[in-house]
Amino acid sequence: MREREDEWTGLMRSAMAGDDAAYHRLLRAITPVLRAAARRGLARAGQPPDQAEDIVQDILLAVHLKRHTWDANAPFAPWLFAVARNKLIDALRRRGRRVFVNIDDFAETLPEGPRAETAAPAEVEAQLKTLPARQREVLQSIAVESASIRDTARKFAMSEGAVRVALHRALASLTARLREQ
Template structure:
C-alpha cells in the first residue's frame, strides 16, 4: 500500500503541474480503493451498499474541485482519505438514520387480531388531573402545545434540566396509571 500511496503522490504532483494523463491515471488508481471504502462505511452504518457509487462520485468531485488546496510537499493519501471520510459522513447525514427491514421476515409474528382497546381521550384527561400540578403543566406545554423545552423552562421559571425531569416523571407516572387502568 505504501508504494501505491507514493505513486499517488507523484501522480498528483504531475497533475497539479498540468499533466492531464497523470491525473487520469491517479483517478483510475484511487477509484477502486474509494469504492471499497465507501461500501465498508455504508455497511458499517447499516446502509445499503448499492449507494456507494454516489459517495465515490462525491469524493472524486471534491478532489477535483479542491485539488488546489493539496500541499504538494505532503503525502496525497491522507488528504484524499480525509475528503473521503467527510463525504461519507455527509452522505450518511443526508440519509438520516434508517434501518431497512424486510417485513416478510416478521409476517408470522404479526398478530391476526387487532390490538386491545386503548384508553380514550377522556380517560387520559382524567388521569392527567391526578398528576402533580407542575408535572401536568410541563407535560401539557411540551406534548399538547408543542412548546420547546427551552420555552417551557422560561414559561415556568425552571431550568431546562428541571423541565426534562418533570416531563420524565410525568410520562412515567402517566404510563403506570394507564397500565393499571
C-alpha cells in the same frame, strides 16, 4: 501499497502543475479503491452497500473542489482518505441510523390480535392544554394538521427556526410529563 501511494502522489503533483492526463489517470486509479472503502464503511454501519456509488461521486467531487488544500510536500493518500472518511460520515449522518428490513420476512411473527391501545382523544387534549399556547399551536399545526414547518411559520408569523424550537420544546415537555406518569 507504498508504490501505489507514491504513484498517486506523483500523479497529483503533476495534475496540480496542469497535467490533465495525469489527473485523469489519478481519478481512474483511486476510484476503485474509494468504491471498495465506501462499501466497507456502509457495511460496517449496517447500510446497504449499493449506496457506495453516490458516496464515491461525493468524494471525487470533493477531491476536485478541494485539491488546492492538499500540501504538495505531503503524501496524497492520507489527504484522500481523510476526505473519503468525512464524505462517508456525512452520508451516514444524512441517512441516519436506519436499518432496512423487509417486513414480509417477519409477517408470520407479527401478532394478529388487536392493536396496542393508544391514548384517548380526551387524554391527548388534556396533555396539549398543559403546554404554553405557542407550543401547543405549533404542535397542533404540524402533528395534527400535517402542516409543514414552512407553512406553520407563515401561519404564525414565525421564522422556521422558531417553529422548530417550539416544536422541539413541546415534544420534550410532553415526553418528560408522560415519563413522570
